[in-house]
Amino acid sequence: MPSSQDAIAALSGLLSDEGERITRLWSKRLRAETYEVEVPGRDLRAPLRHLLDELARLLQDRGEDAVRLWPEVVRSHGAFRYDQNFEPEDLTREFKSLQEVLLYVYARRNGGAIHADVAELVSELVWEADASAQASYARVLKTEEVRFREAAVMESVLNHVEVGILLAETDGMVSFASPPVSRLMGVPMRAVVGARAAGTLGPVLSQVNARHPTGEPFKVQDMPFLRALREKAPVRGVMMQVERPGGGDATLEMSATPVWEEDHVLAGVIQTFSDRTEAAVKTKALENAHDEVRRLQGQLLRRTRQQALGQLASGAAHALNNFLNVLRLRITLLRREYKPEHVDSLDKTVRQIGELVARLQEFSVQRTEERLGNVPVDQTVREALELARGELEQREHPVHTELDLGFPWGVKADAGFFRELIVNLMLSARDRMEGGGTLVVHSRPAGGDWLDLRIDDGGRPYTQDELAGLFDPLRRDPGAPQFSLFLAVARTQVQRWGGELTVENRRDGSGASFIVRLPRFSEALAPSPMPGTGPQPTPAMGRLPRVPQRARRVLVVDDDLDNARMMAEVLGEEGYDVQVAHSPDVALHMWEKNPYDAALLDAVMPEMTGWELARELRQRTPQALLAIVTGMDVRGQNRANLAQVDAVFRKPIDVGALDDFLSQTRGEDEPAEQTDLHDATH
Numbered sequence: 001m002p003s004s005q006d007a008i009a010a011l012s013g014l015l016s017d018e019g020e021r022i023t024r025l026w027s028k029r030l031r032a033e034t035y036e037v038e039v040p041g042r043d044l045r046a047p048l049r050h051l052l053d054e055l056a057r058l059l060q061d062r063g064e065d066a067v068r069l070w071p072e073v074v075r076s077h078g079a080f081r082y083d084q085n086f087e088p089e090d091l092t093r094e095f096k097s098l099q100e101v102l103l104y105v106y107a108r109r110n111g112g113a114i115h116a117d118v119a120e121l122v123s124e125l126v127w128e129a130d131a132s133a134q135a136s137y138a139r140v141l142k143t144e145e146v147r148f149r150e151a152a153v154m155e156s157v158l159n160h161v162e163v164g165i166l167l168a169e170t171d172g173m174v175s176f177a178s179p180p181v182s183r184l185m186g187v188p189m190r191a192v193v194g195a196r197a198a199g200t201l202g203p204v205l206s207q208v209n210a211r212h213p214t215g216e217p218f219k220v221q222d223m224p225f226l227r228a229l230r231e232k233a234p235v236r237g238v239m240m241q242v243e244r245p246g247g248g249d250a251t252l253e254m255s256a257t258p259v260w261e262e263d264h265v266l267a268g269v270i271q272t273f274s275d276r277t278e279a280a281v282k283t284k285a286l287e288n289a290h291d292e293v294r295r296l297q298g299q300l301l302r303r304t305r306q307q308a309l310g311q312l313a314s315g316a317a318h319a320l321n322n323f324l325n326v327l328r329l330r331i332t333l334l335r336r337e338y339k340p341e342h343v344d345s346l347d348k349t350v351r352q353i354g355e356l357v358a359r360l361q362e363f364s365v366q367r368t369e370e371r372l373g374n375v376p377v378d379q380t381v382r383e384a385l386e387l388a389r390g391e392l393e394q395r396e397h398p399v400h401t402e403l404d405l406g407f408p409w410g411v412k413a414d415a416g417f418f419r420e421l422i423v424n425l426m427l428s429a430r431d432r433m434e435g436g437g438t439l440v441v442h443s444r445p446a447g448g449d450w451l452d453l454r455i456d457d458g459g460r461p462y463t464q465d466e467l468a469g470l471f472d473p474l475r476r477d478p479g480a481p482q483f484s485l486f487l488a489v490a491r492t493q494v495q496r497w498g499g500e501l502t503v504e505n506r507r508d509g510s511g512a513s514f515i516v517r518l519p520r521f522s523e524a525l526a527p528s529p530m531p532g533t534g535p536q537p538t539p540a541m542g543r544l545p546r547v548p549q550r551a552r553r554v555l556v557v558d559d560d561l562d563n564a565r566m567m568a569e570v571l572g573e574e575g576y577d578v579q580v581a582h583s584p585d586v587a588l589h590m591w592e593k594n595p596y597d598a599a600l601l602d603a604v605m606p607e608m609t610g611w612e613l614a615r616e617l618r619q620r621t622p623q624a625l626l627a628i629v630t631g632m633d634v635r636g637q638n639r640a641n642l643a644q645v646d647a648v649f650r651k652p653i654d655v656g657a658l659d660d661f662l663s664q665t666r667g668e669d670e671p672a673e674q675t676d677l678h679d680a681t682h
Helices: 003-033 045-083 088-109 116-160 179-185 197-207 224-231 277-336 340-364 377-393 417-430 462-468 481-496 563-573 584-593 612-622 656-662
Strands: 166-170 174-177 235-243 249-260 266-273 372-376 399-405 412-414 437-446 448-457 500-505 512-519 553-557 577-581 597-601 623-630 646-652
Touching: 003 045, 003 088, 003 116, 003 437, 045 088, 045 116, 045 179, 045 266, 088 116, 166 179, 166 224, 179 249, 179 266, 224 235, 224 249, 224 266, 249 277, 277 340, 277 412, 372 417, 377 399, 377 417, 377 437, 399 417, 412 417, 412 512, 417 448, 417 481, 417 512, 448 612, 462 500, 481 500, 553 563, 563 577, 563 656, 577 584, 584 597, 584 612, 597 612, 612 623, 623 656
Parallel strands: 399 437, 553 577, 553 597, 597 623, 623 646
Antiparallel strands: 166 174, 166 266, 235 249, 249 266, 372 412, 437 448, 448 512, 500 512
């Protein structure tokens, strides 16, 4: 009876001597056992001979350790048989066939005898190998099942999710596109997959009439994944509109993200497609609704402004009648006896009329932009009161105003808007004081760097509900919507200046107070012109160099004969050679015959405006001095018009300022300076 060492030696010698025969018999028996298995190439011998060679080597080199080591060699055989479509039962039959073949060949070699130790060694080797191969097979099977499930889930997600996914290689070729891409784009997937974008996407984009939200055609290079490849960075939120085959437009949102390998090499780009059609439709509807609301608010604001202007005009008419009465009386006295004080009084009254008209024009102009600057508070309050005084006091129950001003500095605001705000708050307070009374305006520093401007009225205190909704522009109480809209806009305006507009009931219960809090202007306040100085000319940016006064040929163009003749007479007495044209056509004809050194142009004429005439004259004689003379406010003019002239004079004209202007000169080659719009509105 051989020992275990003898059994190992016997089996090792058997494999060395009969290895080819054992492989042939094993292959033959395996083929018979697994006749239903489709083995690629039907080559069964090579893997079997490899296993037997490894077993012979281990038995010879490692002895008893071969039982432990051979299963590790066989482990990969299970995965190999999985790839050949073997079932687990086929693996068991394969190793059972090996046991039978080994024992059969051993018995024939030993005269039909099979020693127990050899049989036991063969059985242990075979079944350890089978267990190892089965474990490997099971591991691969489990892994493949997981992969299958993941693939199935991913396929389901890609087919049913609303987001389309496109994969692009580094050369721009589209290698994959999920079904939603086809649905969203309205083209079959084969139209975009399998070729480089430059050759396939162009016709596709043309077919679906792809375009940007602005209406411009959407080009191939605009695709996010191509941009991400070029820029090597994510591209987000690219919008594209396409026409669906069934009709109607679709709005798609696309984003692209680069994919990097571990060594920071660009591997490709993932691009997503999302349907934003419904959101785009809702956004468009909201924009239309917002535009409509703004239009209606604009109408309400214009109506409010017109009503306020009409009220101011009523009070201004009273003031103008007083001024005109003074003029008539002074003229009467001047006819009887010439005295210098009569002339001075006439000049002062004319300046006051000019200031009043200028403030009315500033109030009525439709401003389109704010110009923040250093606005003197107490002076602006007095100017606003002069505008509103007539409407406050000329009523059956007048409202008198008491000023308690103590803020001699400026605030950061827009001068025109700030004056208009104060006027509207005064008129609103008057409407609350139907029985008349006293309106008190206070200005005080608050915390050192702030202004508190308080307007106290004597009307009925507000209820808590009224206070809560007073700034709501959508209030529907009778008489409230326009006032609430004004307050809502005014508060937003004050907030843009960095302040706040609030309202509260007075502590003594005698009315309500509107409080405007604004930051004090940080820079030193520039000297402000004193009230009553009269309208001044508005020069272009930078004064022209002064030269000694000399005779200058001046053309006055005005369709009002009296104004033109009086202007010519006054300038003639100052030493100028003045000609008059009563229409733009006549002026152009006279200029062609002999160009003038300067021209004073009325802004409003039937055939052509003064701005248009200035443009024509500037082309003919670039070095000429040109000025607009108007009784209108020029804030509505654009910069292109203002750039054509060197100054704007407001009627009534200060003759001294006009003489200063005409005594200036421009070099022959010096172009007209750009007129500053802000300066042109002083």
